[in-house]
Amino acid sequence: MPWITPVTLQGKHVRLEPLSEAHIKGLAEIGVGQDFWDYMLYGRMETEEDMRNWVLDIMGRGEKGTDLPFTVIHLGSGRVAGATRYLNIMPKDRGLEVGGTWYGLDFQRTPVNTECKYLLLTHAFETLKCIRVQIKTDSRNVRSQKAIERIGAVKEGVLRNHMILPSGHYRHSVFYSIIDSEWEQVKKNLEAMLGG
Template identity: 50%
Template sequence: MTLQPVTLTGHLVHLEPLSDHHIPDLLEAARDERIWQYMFYGNLAEPEHMENFITNAIRQRDFGSDLPFAVIHRASGKAIGSTRFRDICLKHMKLEIGGTWYATEYQRSGVNLECKYLLMRHAFETFGILRVQFKTDIRNARSRQSLEKLGATQEGVLRRSAIMPDGLIRDTAIYSILDTEWGMVRQGLEHRLCRHNVRGITVPQTAAIPTHMLN
């Protein structure tokens, strides 16, 4: 069995299978070089780099290891970034959410929250995944804080695990959320999405949710 491409629909965004027709929008979204500071891909603002990125993503989807998405901003209809399920292992019912980037103006807007909500809900509730993993550059304090607010547990650090495009040797922090933790994580996400006025989300009971997952 392989996981088939799917469209995940929210209220701020929908996630649709990544394809070549997203290139013009994604080139516009990729212009701010700060987006790429901690990314393996290097800077995707050049057409050739973006085309290679999408070609490789489609190849990995066909191979069955990844499901890459374009993030579509529903109000504008434009692709504003990308994310994916990666390193899919159905034998052990686990996968990673990663390769995530957004145009600068949509960061800290509720877009990432809703993307993570849609992806994890689908992974745990539709695919029946047991473990969702996240990896981030140890230097990326914003990403690490975001994962911890989701309720992810840091499991350790892979030291000197990768060479970045600028030649820096990176340490990688590993986080995870388990199926047994998803109920609490979902409540925390729904509470925070309500604060961003995302429609269709019912405010959950918050008494049992850790404070750091509510702010």
């Protein structure tokens, strides 16, 4: 049996459900044409067909066991809010990465991202018994770095010329981690940010 299996995680603001083709239209409505794709590895999403291809690619990674992708559903509106996933899953080393995260503009700077991180990290540390969770971001994405640091993740360093993006840009990636001994404090930080 795989170490990580598809699961639905629910909080007060969001539900994380396994990514499926049924989510393509909702993801396209909030994701097509957005600038945040410039920081990501997939290229720009300009059409619903681009989004379909992205969803199928990410679902394919899930089938290989390297990723576990989720669609984020905003409970208050019932709308698709974005996507996130576990990736770089390493069962032997009890580690994984939280990433591939993006949200529609209506859901940025709301409790959505904080609660998504809370649900994903709680599941990783308390159910899967991870000893390390990493998060990485483009060095140009200062807003993302501040958000990661705010929850208490530790900056480990920068991998220079880490990836070549579809635009041809050489991406430097800033790596962060949370280890099992730090989880209790990070959990308190997230709960405080969520208001209890």
